[in-house]
Amino acid sequence: MGIEDAGPGTVRPGGRTARVRASVLRAAGDALAEHGFAHLDLVDVARRAEVGKTTVYRRWGTVTGLVADLLLEMAEESLPRTETGSLLGDLKANARLVQRTLADPRQGALFKAVLAAATGEEKTAEALHRFYDTRVKEWAPCVQQAVDRGEIPQGTDAHEVIRAVSAPLYYRLLTSADRLDEAAADRAAEAAVAAARAGAYLRGDDGHA
Structure with missing residues (x-):
């Protein structure tokens, strides 16, 4: 995405303004987790962040x-992919990584709030799509490496595999109210x-996708 295509809050500031951005986005995340998107208020966020x-x-x-900038920051700050030498690993x-994020009280509540908002807010939905597109692209090379090693068939859609996890x-x-634990994460990967x-x-002529 070029700067000319970016909406308000989607251009990452530098220098001294970075501290303000960090404070405001942290405050916005706290407010979202506590009260949801419908009650998110810029004045309240400013008060929490102690900025004007x-x-x-x-x-x-x-x-x-x-919220779009918050999702951008979350995508940028997410941990890079792990390469263990096997697709299952x-x-x-x-x-x-997904399980730890969603099981965290603050992060889980934040994601629930954003997902709920994305069903009715086009701009939030677009930001959410960019967030997941970034994360899927980060991990997709693991699948391509598995193709190259012969673990899975040529023509496998790497992005679909990551989404399936x-x-x-x-x-x-x-x-569900069931605890989201590592066993659930491992089953998702194994499946x-x-x-x-x-x-x-x-993909395409190689299969059903």
């Missing part, structure tokens, strides 16, 4: 602009590997 409300309005403009590392974890977060080996994620 004019600064917040000038830099982010709207609640959706602020790599995908378990991916699944456990986290999908059951998000489903459990949103539909994705088994499906990939069976050719479930082949």
Whole structure:
């Protein structure tokens, strides 16, 4: 995304303004986790961050602009992929990272709030899509390496495999009160590997995708 395409709050500031951005985004994340998107208020965020409300309005403009920047920061700050030498090892590392994030009281509540908002807010949905696109692209090379090693078939859609790992974890977060633990993460990774080996994620003429 070029600067000319960026909406309010999506251009990362540098220098002294970085501290303000960090404080405001931390405050926005806390407010989202506590009260949800519907009650997110720029004046309250400014108060929490101990910055002037004019600064917040000038830099982010709207609640959706602020949430978009929060998601951008989360994507940028997420841990890089782990490469263990096997597809199962790599995908378990991916699944456990997702599990730890969603099981965290603050982060889990924050993601629930953003997911709920994305169903009715187009700009929030676009920001959420960019967040997941960034994370999927970060981990997709693990799948391509598995193709190159001969672990899974040529033509496997790497992005679909990565999505398949986290999908059951998000489903459990949103539909169940059961604890989201490492065992659930490992099962998600094992299922994705088994499906990939069976050719479930082949692209185009190579399969069904």
